[in-house]
Amino acid sequence: MSGFPTRPSRAAFGPTRSDTYPVVDPTRYVAASIFNLEHWQTAGLGVVTPLAWAEILISGADAASLGESSEAWDPAGVYVPAVSKIGVGHYRITYATTYPDELATTVVTNLRWAMATVQSSTFFHSQCVANSAYEMDVYVFDAANAADDPTSFSILVTIW
Numbered sequence: 001m002s003g004f005p006t007r008p009s010r011a012a013f014g015p016t017r018s019d020t021y022p023v024v025d026p027t028r029y030v031a032a033s034i035f036n037l038e039h040w041q042t043a044g045l046g047v048v049t050p051l052a053w054a055e056i057l058i059s060g061a062d063a064a065s066l067g068e069s070s071e072a073w074d075p076a077g078v079y080v081p082a083v084s085k086i087g088v089g090h091y092r093i094t095y096a097t098t099y100p101d102e103l104a105t106t107v108v109t110n111l112r113w114a115m116a117t118v119q120s121s122t123f124f125h126s127q128c129v130a131n132s133a134y135e136m137d138v139y140v141f142d143a144a145n146a147a148d149d150p151t152s153f154s155i156l157v158t159i160w
Contacts (some may be wrong), residue, residue: 089147
C-alpha cells in the first residue's frame with residue numbers, strides 16, 4: 001500500500017480473499033481467512049498506533065533540542081523534526097510538510113493530535129496543540145498551573 005503515512009483502511013489491502021480449493025497442507029499454504037484476518041488487524045492497528053514520537057530535551061532557560069525521535073513513515077531515520085522554544089513553557093516540534101513514501105512518491109504530512117509526558121523530579125503537566133498537519137506545540141505547566149521551564153527535563157511527545 002503506497003501513500004504512507006496515511007492511515008490504512010481494510011480496502012487498501014485489496015479485496016477480501018477466498019479459497020478456490022481447501023487448504024490441504026497448512027504447513028505450506030495459507031488459507032484466505034488468515035490473510036483476511038491479518039489485513040483486518042493491520043488496518044485496525046494503523047488507526048490506533050502513534051505515527052511518531054519525539055523527545056524534547058530542555059537544559060537551561062533558553063535551550064530546547066531534539067533528544068531522539070522516530071517516525072513510522074521514516075524507518076531509515078533520514079528525516080529529523082526540528083524543535084524550538086517559543087516562550088516560557090512553550091515548545092514546538094516541526095516536521096516536513098511532505099515525505100516520500102516507500103515508492104518515493106511525495107505524501108503530505110497529516111498529523112492530527114499528540115500527548116506529552118514530562119519527565120522531571122517535580123510535578124509538571126503538559127498539553128499538546130496541533131498548529132497544522134505538520135507542527136505540534138507543547139505547553140508545560142507547574143503544579144500551580146503556571147507556564148514553567150524547569151532547569152533540566154525531557155518531554156516525550158507521542159503523535160497520532
